[in-house]
Structures are given as structure tokens and as C-alpha cells.
Amino acid sequence: MTNPAIAAHGLRKSYGDKTVLDGVDLTVPEGTIFSLLGPNGAGKTTAVKILSTLVSPGPGSGPIRVGGHDLATDAQAIRATIGVTGQFSAVDGLITGEENMLLMADLHHLPRPDGRRVAAELLERFDLVEAAKKPASTYSGGMKRRLDIAMTLVGGPRIIFLDEPTTGLDPRSRHTMWGIIRELVTGGVTVFLTTQYLDEADQLADRIAVLNGGQIAAEGSAAELKRLVPGGHVRLRFTDPDVYRSAATALGEAARDDEALSLQVPSDGGQRDLRALLDRLDAAAVEADELTVHTPDLDDVFFALTGSAVPTQTKTDRTDRTTQPEETVR
Amino acid sequence: MSALALAVRDSNTMLRRNLLHARRYPSLTLNLLLTPVMLLLLFVYVFGDVMSAGIGGGGADRADYIAYILPGILLMTIGSTVIGTAVSVSTDMSEGIVARFRTMAIHRGSVLVGHVVGSVLQCAMSAVLVGAVGLAIGFRSTDATALEWLAAFGLVVLFASALTWVAVGMGLVSPNAEAASNNAMPMILLPLLSSAFIPVETMPGWFRPIAEYQPFTPAIETLRGLLLGTGIGHNGWLALAWCLGLAALGYFWSTATFDRDPR
Numbered sequence: 001m002t003n004p005a006i007a008a009h010g011l012r013k014s015y016g017d018k019t020v021l022d023g024v025d026l027t028v029p030e031g032t033i034f035s036l037l038g039p040n041g042a043g044k045t046t047a048v049k050i051l052s053t054l055v056s057p058g059p060g061s062g063p064i065r066v067g068g069h070d071l072a073t074d075a076q077a078i079r080a081t082i083g084v085t086g087q088f089s090a091v092d093g094l095i096t097g098e099e100n101m102l103l104m105a106d107l108h109h110l111p112r113p114d115g116r117r118v119a120a121e122l123l124e125r126f127d128l129v130e131a132a133k134k135p136a137s138t139y140s141g142g143m144k145r146r147l148d149i150a151m152t153l154v155g156g157p158r159i160i161f162l163d164e165p166t167t168g169l170d171p172r173s174r175h176t177m178w179g180i181i182r183e184l185v186t187g188g189v190t191v192f193l194t195t196q197y198l199d200e201a202d203q204l205a206d207r208i209a210v211l212n213g214g215q216i217a218a219e220g221s222a223a224e225l226k227r228l229v230p231g232g233h234v235r236l237r238f239t240d241p242d243v244y245r246s247a248a249t250a251l252g253e254a255a256r257d258d259e260a261l262s263l264q265v266p267s268d269g270g271q272r273d274l275r276a277l278l279d280r281l282d283a284a285a286v287e288a289d290e291l292t293v294h295t296p297d298l299d300d301v302f303f304a305l306t307g308s309a310v311p312t313q314t315k316t317d318r319t320d321r322t323t324q325p326e327e328t329v330r
Numbered sequence: 331m332s333a334l335a336l337a338v339r340d341s342n343t344m345l346r347r348n349l350l351h352a353r354r355y356p357s358l359t360l361n362l363l364l365t366p367v368m369l370l371l372l373f374v375y376v377f378g379d380v381m382s383a384g385i386g387g388g389g390a391d392r393a394d395y396i397a398y399i400l401p402g403i404l405l406m407t408i409g410s411t412v413i414g415t416a417v418s419v420s421t422d423m424s425e426g427i428v429a430r431f432r433t434m435a436i437h438r439g440s441v442l443v444g445h446v447v448g449s450v451l452q453c454a455m456s457a458v459l460v461g462a463v464g465l466a467i468g469f470r471s472t473d474a475t476a477l478e479w480l481a482a483f484g485l486v487v488l489f490a491s492a493l494t495w496v497a498v499g500m501g502l503v504s505p506n507a508e509a510a511s512n513n514a515m516p517m518i519l520l521p522l523l524s525s526a527f528i529p530v531e532t533m534p535g536w537f538r539p540i541a542e543y544q545p546f547t548p549a550i551e552t553l554r555g556l557l558l559g560t561g562i563g564h565n566g567w568l569a570l571a572w573c574l575g576l577a578a579l580g581y582f583w584s585t586a587t588f589d590r591d592p593r
Contacts, residue, residue, distance in 0.1 A: 054429055055592065077435075079433055088426045090429055092425070095350055095351070103343065106343040109336075
């Protein structure tokens with residue numbers, strides 16, 4: 001733990017007059033999962049591209065060390081240490097999955113028999129044996145991503161960069177991918193993960209840095225970040241205006257929306273908190289027609305961290321969108 | 331492993347990848363062969379009588395005309411094949427796999443070398459195929475020795491290497507396959523403006539210097555000299571200079587472009 005796997009200071013990059021990264025500091029201890037969280041265009045991919053030696057850091061960047069090697073002077077040594085799975089699948093679609101794996105084995109200079117063995121093992125582990133003889137272009141999104149990661153693992157990298165590994169995957173494939181990523185670190189590998197989903201970072205990462213507008217807006221564990229966010233609440237909806245009024249009286253601190261007949265009560269969404277709320281409703285003898293638990297999501301984190309005021313109305317609109325991670329109890 | 335051994339090994343791996351592509355998807359290569367073969371048949375069987383009468387100074391002789399145009403057609407085949415190279419390089423660069431290669435501890439140039447060697451092999455094969463069509467319709471060399479045949483083959487390979495490096499550069503700067511195909515168009519248009527189909531002396535005076543000194547004409551005249559025993563003169567040196575010059579230009583252009591940060 002003495003040497004961090006990744007240490008970057010003052011990472012800068014501009015394309016033309018558009019500043020993508022504006023002085024980003026990152027430190028990732030060995031054997032941990034670090035997640036860079038941010039919306040589209042925040043600079044996540046650019047950070048990965050720089051740290052993985054794909055593009056050069058912008059002028060004015062501080063020292064960058066990956067795997068103990070200096071990026072400026074020893075990029076080739078870094079390349080020998082890392083594995084990269086980009087946002088857009090880095091598989092050769094014209095050849096088969098197996099040929100892709102053997103290509104990687106050859107490029108890592110493994111002896112032929114070792115290469116065949118490693119390829120076969122990884123194809124097995126990533127459930128690609130059946131598809132191994134088919135051209136990779138015929139694979140589904142999830143299969144391509146699995147092949148992509150399998151290819152990344154051929155050389156036994158100590159540090160793995162995963163740039164939005166689950167974007168565009170269906171829920172089942174996403175969970176498979178999460179399992180794969182968790183497995184990686186058990187072997188002491190360091191994972192640098194970018195994502196635009198808070199729940200993904202929440203599930204996987206030891207530490208999360210929120211990237212916004214080319215700068216780190218906050219850094220910490222998932223719990224620490226969520227504490228920064230005031231977005232957690234329970235929403236109660238009523239159909240009977242009388243019931244609505246008595247509920248509003250009983251729950252004095254609730255934010256009222258008289259037109260929609262709904263109340264928003266601040267809450268962390270935990271079991272204890274919910275029970276207390278239900279007890280209060282029971283005590284007032286009112287029954288909500290719908291109860292929605294809204295947990296803080298990436299949007300909330302961003303609005304909180306970037307300090308932009310969110311009009312209540314906008315917030316309510318957003319809450320109504322079905323894309324929110326909400327659980328509805330009827 | 332020494333740097334050179336590493337370079338050779340990685341280039342060899344990349345070459346195998348490109349040959350696998352070519353073998354699995356031969357339609358691109360075969361399509362590119364259509365143009366030179368069609369032109370060969372068109373000029374011999376449709377325009378042949380008029381053309382040979384015009385060139386030979388009366389007395390139509392189709393066999394003579396086949397002999398006259400085949401060297402040009404062979405080099406046009408190369409021009410046509412390297413359009414495919416530009417397209418496949420451009421396509422390749424837009425794929426994530428090349429980004430992956432860039433983040434691996436491999437010899438950096440091997441990606442390009444793999445393309446170049448693959449393309450030159452394809453050019454040689456295409457030239458042999460088109461040459462076989464020529465032989466089938468009646469091409470015969472004029473007492474060319476084995477050494478002259480060998481030299482002719484060497485010229486084809488050298489010319490292919492030169493055009494390939496330029497085509498690789500064109501592929502690298504093209505944002506997509508269509509643009510690459512357009513950018514590489516001169517490779518198949520230039521032979522039409524050379525001595526491939528008619529002697530330069532029959533062209534209008536103002537156009538002659540252009541036709542005479544562009545890369546294709548000296549190479550065609552040299553190939554003609556080797557296979558048909560016509561005078562080569564200064565064309566041999568010109569062809570050699572063009573080949574080396576274009577190869578060097580294409581090489582430095584391509585490697586400089588590839589070393590830049592990817593778009």
C-alpha cells in the first residue's frame with residue numbers, strides 16, 4: 001500500500017479552446033476499485049485515455065505515475081502493467097472471439113501453448129465457449145463487452161481501466177459485469193472504473209470521485225457522498241383532498257404540493273425512518289394512496305455538489321420520470 | 331527480447347491479423363480486381379482494333395496491343411488494390427481495437443507494418459491473377475529472360491510498397507471509409523493519364539510532360555522494357571526514384587500521423 005497504483009496531479013487537457021480536464025488530482029491505492037463518476041462530457045473518458053497512455057496529457061499537467069512508472073518518460077512500462085477496456089468495444093469484429101483472444105496472447109508474447117490455454121480459460125470463465133468460433137461482430141452487446149474484458153485480462157494486468165463498462169447493457173448483463181469486476185479485485189488487481197450511474201459506483205467502488213466540468217467536485221466513499229445530498233425523501237400521494245389535508249397537518253415538516261395532492265417528507269429511505277413515518281400516518285389515521293421512496297441519485301449529487309439551485313417544480317418533474325431508482329410501495 | 335525481434339514478432343502478428351481479414355472477406359480485394367480486368371478486356375476486344383491501328387501506324391494487330399497495354403494494366407492493378415488498403419486502414423483506425431493496440435506494450439509501428447506487408451502481398455497476388463488473365467487472352471513476352479521476369483516482379487513489388495505507404499497515409503487521415511476511397515482515387519486515375527493505353531508521343535504537346543513524368547509512366551515503360559525488350563532509357567532510374575521517394579514520403583507521413591494522439 002506504500003505505492004499508489006495511480007497517482008496523478010493537476011491533470012489537464014483541452015481540445016481547441018474547450019477545457020476538458022482542469023487540474024484533476026487522483027490517487028488510487030493498490031488493490032481497490034476506484035470510480036470516476038460523472039455525466040456525459042464530464043471528462044471521464046479523457047482521464048482514462050490519458051492515464052492509459054492513449055493520449056498525451058495537456059500542457060501544465062503535474063506528474064502522473066501509473067503502476068509506479070512515470071507517464072512522461074516510461075509509457076511503455078505502464079502499458080506492460082495495465083489493461084484497458086474502452087467505452088466502445090475494442091474487439092476485432094472481423095475475426096472470431098477465439099482469434100481475438102489468441103491475437104492478444106500473441107501480442108503479449110505468450111508462448112503458443114500458454115496462449116491457447118489462457119484463451120481457453122478466459123473464454124470459459126466469461127461464458128463465451130459456444131460463441132468462440134463465431135465472428136465477434138455477430139455478438140450481442142453483453143457478449144462483446146465480456147469478450148472485451150477477457151481480452152484485457154490475457155496479459156494478466158495489475159491495473160485495469162474500465163471506461164463505462166456497463167453503458168448500454170441490459171440489467172442482467174450489467175449484473176454479470178458487476179460480478180466480474182468484483183472478482184477482479186479479489187486477486188489484488190486495481191480497477192479504475194468510470195460510470196455515469198451512482199448505483200454502480202455504490203455497488204462496486206471503494207472510493208468515488210465525482211467529476212464535473214473537468215474538475216473533481218467531491219471525493220469519498222459512497223456513503224460519504226450520499227450524505228452530501230439532500231435529495232432523499234418519501235413522496236406520499238393522495239386522491240381525497242380531505243385525507244391529504246389531515247396528512248399535511250400531521251406531517252408538519254412535509255413539503256406540500258396542493259395541486260397534485262402530494263407530500264414530500266425528507267427521509268434517508270431506511271427501514272427505521274420509514275416505519276416512523278408510517279407510524280405517524282397511522283396515528284393520524286390517514287392512508288396514502290401511493291408511497292414512493294426516492295433515494296439520492298447521481299442527479300441529486302450533482303445538483304448538490306455543483307451548487308446550482310434546483311427549482312422545486314423541476315425537481316418534482318424529475319421525480320416523476322420513471323428512470324429514477326425508485327421503489328413504489330402500493 | 332531485443333527491440334528488433336519484438337518489432338518483427340509484433341509486425342508478424344499484425345500481418346497475420348490482416349491476412350485473416352483478407353482471407354475471410356475476399357470480396358473487397360476481388361472487387362478491386364474488376365476494374366483493371368474490365369479495362370483490359372474492353373481495350374483489347376472493344377477498342378483494340380482502332381487502338382492498335384492508331385499506335386502501330388496502320389495494320390491492326392490485337393496481339394501487339396495486348397502486349398502493349400498489359401504492363402500498364404498490371405501497375406493499374408496495384409493502384410486499384412491499394413485503394414482497398416486505404417479503405418481498410420481507415421476502417422481499422424475507427425475501431426476500438428486499434429485504441430487497444432495503442433495501450434499495449436507492443437512495437438508501435440507494427441500496426442502499420444502489418445497493413446503494409448499485407449497490402450504488398452495482396453498486390454503481388456492481384457498482379458499475378460491479372461497477369462494470368464493477360465496470358466490467357468494472348469499476352470506473350472518478347473524473349474524476356476528469367477532475370478528480366480524477376481526484375482519485372484521486383485519492380486511490381488517495389489511499386490506496390492511505394493503506393494501502399496502512400497495509401498496507408500491516406501487511410502490514416504481519412505475520417506471514414508468513403509473519404510479514404512475518394513482520397514485514394516488518384517491511384518486508379520493516374521494510370522489513365524499515363525502511357526498505359528497510348529504512347530505519350532500521341533498526346534497533345536501541353537499534356538506530354540505531365541504524362542511522361544508522373545509516377546506511373548516511368549514504371550510502365552520500365553516494365554515494358556523488361557518484358558517486351560523496348561528501350562528503357564532514363565525511365566528505369568525515374569521509376570526507382572519515384573518508388574523510393576513515394577515510399578519514404580508515405581512512410582514518414584503515415585508514422586507521423588499514427589504517432590499523433592488519436593482523433
